[in-house]
Amino acid sequence: MSLKTTFFKAGYCTHPEAVVIRDGRWKTTQFPALFALISHPQFGAVLFDTGYSDRFFQETRQFPLQLYALTTPVYFKPEDSAVRQLQHQGIEAATVRFIIISHFHADHIGGLRDFPNAQFICFKSAYEAVKYRRGISALKAGFLVGLLPKDFEQRAIFVEDKPQVALPLEYTPFETGFDLLGDASLLAVELPGHATGQLGLFFSDASHQSYFLIADACWLSRAYQEFIKPHPIANLIFSDGRQYGDTLSKIHQLHQLNPELKIIPTHCPQAWDELSKLRAF
Ligand SMILES: [Zn+2]
Structure with missing residues (x-):
């Protein structure tokens, strides 16, 4: 399958490194x-997540969701948005047909409303876990309902309804996955622990490089490596x-x-460094 993939960064947040990795320093680190x-x-x-958007700031203006912005300092400029960066590559928002959502935290679904014709592919369990949450309960789940388009449910495609297939041996110990587009090009697995129904995505590009996008199964590459x-x-x-520990152990194996498999955590600064060097623009 001749897939081509490009990675982008839509904003970043800062945290002490020691929170995301047990042997880290208490120095503040940027997480793209x-x-x-x-x-x-x-x-x-086809997009995998969207990063942050300006709406994060609008949606966290009032208490209690304000606490989200206070505990997670977010840095984002309008030109960082997925929609603007894609436009820069000649891709109009209206032509994006599918957005695969790893999970419903604000730093992954920030840009959904900018893509009027996209259908959203996610685990039903992930959506069910957040859909009714508001106030403190939403805050605890990192979920800001205002980031979802009003017609989200009409446009959602649930992974559980897709055919389950045996994964290639090179993805052991993951054995089965969901065939998202019906041509075995994009294969999804569940990576529970960080968030209910978190989705990980396997695919190979035109040059036969295989990728595994693991969202927030860990934050730094060193966490799955070691x-x-x-x-x-x-x-x-x-x-x-x-479950977080079990998922991390499986990715480590x-x-x-x-x-050879390129395992990409969404927020690893080192992974981003390497990916951005590979970009042709
Ligand atoms: Zn995240």
């Missing part, structure tokens, strides 16, 4: 919010701390069995 453009020969532009868990304080925001 990545999103990926996957160009598919038949379906055109199997290092975050600081226990991070459990406060996880949907399930034990995958990396050991298949070091």
Whole structure:
């Protein structure tokens, strides 16, 4: 399958490194919010997440959601938005047909409303876990309802309704996945722990490089490479701390069995550094 992929950064936030990795320093570190453009020969532009948008600031103006912005300092300029960066590449928002949503935290769904014709692909369990949350309950789930288009449900495609297929052996210990577009080009698996129904995406590009986009299964690449868990304080925001450890351990095994696979955590500064060097623009 001749897929082409390009990675972008739509804003970033800052946190002490020691929160995201147990042996880290207490120094404040920048965590980019990545999103990926996957160009598919038949379906055109497909996005994996969207990063932040200006709406994050609008949606966190009032208490209690204000606490989200206070505990997570976000840095974002209008030109950082997915829609503006894609436009810069000659891709109009109206032509984006699918957006794959890893999970419903604000730094992943910030730009959904900028793509009027896109259908949204996500685990139903992920959506069900947040859809009725408001106020403190929304805050705890990192969910800002105003980031979803009003017609989200009409445009949603749930992964659970897609055919389940055996994954290639190179993705062991992941054994089965969901065939998102019906041509085995994009294969989704569940990566629970950070958020309910978090979605990880396997695919190979035209040059036979395979990728595994793991969203927030860990924040730094070193965490899956060396199997290092975050600081226990991070459990406060996880949907399930034990599942988080199981998912991370599985990704660690995958990396050991298949070091050629490019595993991309959404917020790893080092991964972003390497990906941005590969870009042709
Ligand atoms: Zn995130």
